[in-house]
Amino acid sequence: MRSAEITKDGHLASFGNLAMSSLSAPSSLGSLAGIRVIDLTRVISGPFATQMLGDHGAEIIKVETVGEGDVVRRQGNMINGFSAYFAQFNRNKRSLTLNLRSERGRRILASLLEGADVLVENYRPGVLASMGLDDETLRQRYPRLVVGRINGFGSSGPYRDRPAYDFVAQAMSGFMGVNGEAGGVPMRAAPPISDMVASLNLAFGVSAALVRRERTGQGEIVETALTNGLVAMMGYLAAEYFATGEVPKRTGNDHPMLYPYGLFTAADGEVAIAPSSETMVMRLLTALGQQQLLEDPRFDSNDKRMQHREPLRERLNSVIGQRTVAEWITQLNEAGVPCGRVHDIAETFEDPQIQHQQMRLELDQGEVGHITTTGFPVKMREAPAAVRCPAPQLGEHTDEILEELGIGAEERRALYDQGVI
Amino acid sequence: MRSAEITKDGHLASFGNLAMSSLSAPSSLGSLAGIRVIDLTRVISGPFATQMLGDHGAEIIKVETVGEGDVVRRQGNMINGFSAYFAQFNRNKRSLTLNLRSERGRRILASLLEGADVLVENYRPGVLASMGLDDETLRQRYPRLVVGRINGFGSSGPYRDRPAYDFVAQAMSGFMGVNGEAGGVPMRAAPPISDMVASLNLAFGVSAALVRRERTGQGEIVETALTNGLVAMMGYLAAEYFATGEVPKRTGNDHPMLYPYGLFTAADGEVAIAPSSETMVMRLLTALGQQQLLEDPRFDSNDKRMQHREPLRERLNSVIGQRTVAEWITQLNEAGVPCGRVHDIAETFEDPQIQHQQMRLELDQGEVGHITTTGFPVKMREAPAAVRCPAPQLGEHTDEILEELGIGAEERRALYDQGVI
Numbered sequence: 001m002r003s004a005e006i007t008k009d010g011h012l013a014s015f016g017n018l019a020m021s022s023l024s025a026p027s028s029l030g031s032l033a034g035i036r037v038i039d040l041t042r043v044i045s046g047p048f049a050t051q052m053l054g055d056h057g058a059e060i061i062k063v064e065t066v067g068e069g070d071v072v073r074r075q076g077n078m079i080n081g082f083s084a085y086f087a088q089f090n091r092n093k094r095s096l097t098l099n100l101r102s103e104r105g106r107r108i109l110a111s112l113l114e115g116a117d118v119l120v121e122n123y124r125p126g127v128l129a130s131m132g133l134d135d136e137t138l139r140q141r142y143p144r145l146v147v148g149r150i151n152g153f154g155s156s157g158p159y160r161d162r163p164a165y166d167f168v169a170q171a172m173s174g175f176m177g178v179n180g181e182a183g184g185v186p187m188r189a190a191p192p193i194s195d196m197v198a199s200l201n202l203a204f205g206v207s208a209a210l211v212r213r214e215r216t217g218q219g220e221i222v223e224t225a226l227t228n229g230l231v232a233m234m235g236y237l238a239a240e241y242f243a244t245g246e247v248p249k250r251t252g253n254d255h256p257m258l259y260p261y262g263l264f265t266a267a268d269g270e271v272a273i274a275p276s277s278e279t280m281v282m283r284l285l286t287a288l289g290q291q292q293l294l295e296d297p298r299f300d301s302n303d304k305r306m307q308h309r310e311p312l313r314e315r316l317n318s319v320i321g322q323r324t325v326a327e328w329i330t331q332l333n334e335a336g337v338p339c340g341r342v343h344d345i346a347e348t349f350e351d352p353q354i355q356h357q358q359m360r361l362e363l364d365q366g367e368v369g370h371i372t373t374t375g376f377p378v379k380m381r382e383a384p385a386a387v388r389c390p391a392p393q394l395g396e397h398t399d400e401i402l403e404e405l406g407i408g409a410e411e412r413r414a415l416y417d418q419g420v421i
Numbered sequence: 422m423r424s425a426e427i428t429k430d431g432h433l434a435s436f437g438n439l440a441m442s443s444l445s446a447p448s449s450l451g452s453l454a455g456i457r458v459i460d461l462t463r464v465i466s467g468p469f470a471t472q473m474l475g476d477h478g479a480e481i482i483k484v485e486t487v488g489e490g491d492v493v494r495r496q497g498n499m500i501n502g503f504s505a506y507f508a509q510f511n512r513n514k515r516s517l518t519l520n521l522r523s524e525r526g527r528r529i530l531a532s533l534l535e536g537a538d539v540l541v542e543n544y545r546p547g548v549l550a551s552m553g554l555d556d557e558t559l560r561q562r563y564p565r566l567v568v569g570r571i572n573g574f575g576s577s578g579p580y581r582d583r584p585a586y587d588f589v590a591q592a593m594s595g596f597m598g599v600n601g602e603a604g605g606v607p608m609r610a611a612p613p614i615s616d617m618v619a620s621l622n623l624a625f626g627v628s629a630a631l632v633r634r635e636r637t638g639q640g641e642i643v644e645t646a647l648t649n650g651l652v653a654m655m656g657y658l659a660a661e662y663f664a665t666g667e668v669p670k671r672t673g674n675d676h677p678m679l680y681p682y683g684l685f686t687a688a689d690g691e692v693a694i695a696p697s698s699e700t701m702v703m704r705l706l707t708a709l710g711q712q713q714l715l716e717d718p719r720f721d722s723n724d725k726r727m728q729h730r731e732p733l734r735e736r737l738n739s740v741i742g743q744r745t746v747a748e749w750i751t752q753l754n755e756a757g758v759p760c761g762r763v764h765d766i767a768e769t770f771e772d773p774q775i776q777h778q779q780m781r782l783e784l785d786q787g788e789v790g791h792i793t794t795t796g797f798p799v800k801m802r803e804a805p806a807a808v809r810c811p812a813p814q815l816g817e818h819t820d821e822i823l824e825e826l827g828i829g830a831e832e833r834r835a836l837y838d839q840g841v842i
Contacts, residue, residue, distance in 0.1 A: 205801065338583070
């Protein structure tokens, strides 16, 4: 066990390095302390969701198949035999192996649910019901339980039984269709964004349902789907489509409604510049010594600049090319123009702000050694997120958890022999 | 007011069309019923977060500048003078105009906070403190208040005062760096993904803090940043980088670790196909009548297929090109291979599954007419999300809300005359 809450210099890790001296000592327990989650999920969407809950204090019992466990344990790069990919999504969980195809395994799951606040699953629709846990049974047996569920397309509708995968959800949600070069092909985002947006939606939905449960005593069934989550992210592009009937075009790194905006070429690389108002455009051109361009009839309004993008882009690049990325970032930020470096991942984690915000976390994986993961995106002042335990070995806590359920050593040996645990 | 909860045929709108006959009637109140949110946010990240809370039953009071309001009210396409973009992010809110630069305006805000559960803001760090509401003051005056905050880079650290914008956050988080064609430039996602991921993180964080507040009576300060949210979305790409020190390369629509996977060319367009395991690859090749390829020494393992992508891609396209997208989608889904059409936005909202899941919502904006927005990504069975009211006109509820605070008609007239409201 290792706490990431208080750093060497007495600052609160998960709220950046903001000095906390004038405030009370933070609780080490997290906002969701006392909430017990039974986690039947695997791969990304479910595990990232339950990790968010665990980072913020919920107790997570990850139920895995006997002998195999989450398929991600065997994927990606291994550090002393332990998957870095698995570690990224499974800190703050205990692992219990359980054969849910056996009657005894299901009885153990039932015992776990008796003492649980939340059940999370990302099976295909119908699989949990086939284990005897259809919605009506869950509701009657565990009236206070919040059930969280992620699937590809939703648990009803013509595609409910289709196999789902992030790339397909990116394609079908319209998300890929707006990304990519003008005139090029639809382009996915490289991270599995539909999985991870579903994770955030589920973490929100489960927490909101817990607020209601605290107030009414009633459980809930919360569901989100990979496609639905990305559709909701279409935001203003969807709004413009609904308003005009026109399908938004791919515009690469250019903004469909603003110019100047995008990547520009400095002496030693590219710089991202995004003035979002006329005031900011004025600040940008002034900082570049090009304020006279606003008097040029080709460039004196946003609409005209959109029509004459290429000559303006050329003109701006001819100035921006005279100095380095670092010089422009300093100068433009001082002028109040949003801008920044286009980081690769290595540069991101070397960036002083990202480091200050502790977006890189080291997990002490015991015998495996240290494994680095991304940090906490949600910072809390009083009850901050923390690393309470690293990602578990397969079945590492099977004995401990069964002991808590009152299943003694002898019975456990029999269950091992029968392949139930 | 218009409820989206029960459709004409008696089904529960926000849980897809799943028949609810065997379950109890759902509550019309939403999970966060009884939670009052004072919303000082504007543009996207804050308004999308508070809309999530409002969709699930929280009461949202949107505080806007007198005479102007949220800048988004003047952006994008107008429907009878009302911004479709604003409607997309501001349903389920009431609007109060208030001059927070005036002493009286601040006293009214203080009265609102006395009766509130949550305050949400997305100012630059320090702006709220400059209005007299620094963290210590908030904590002492409103010990039960949950304060939610979104900013660009975090409220501490070297970049805390920099102006932020989605494009810059996409660049600095490493997100753009992994997107785009192999050999091409780093490519943003077209939707403002850093804003909207921050929204989801904040909706989660505020809800988790409310769970703790229900249990301990204590308030919280919750913060998320555009950059931090996207850094956490780097997920397994970050894990692979941490494990190997190698920066992930851009691979366009190809998966860096799997093949076949990606876009393939059918007779009438492109089809997204994503088999994620050896079993699924076997199913795909069998469905294509090409199972013999797995005996070809160039293609008999995933590693070898990665090395010989182009000949395999050519071979698969030569078969896939013989039938239509629709034929392949039917056939491959039946074979258990994840696949789908690459939709543009229009096709997304015409898709029968997206329609079944009611991911398109019509708001009745009164005199303005109907405005269409995206639907609810989080479905709840007992206390579902619903449209309780459409997006408000600027200051539409100023009188009503001040009346609730005990400020009578005469005093309100004076406040109007003084420009306080």
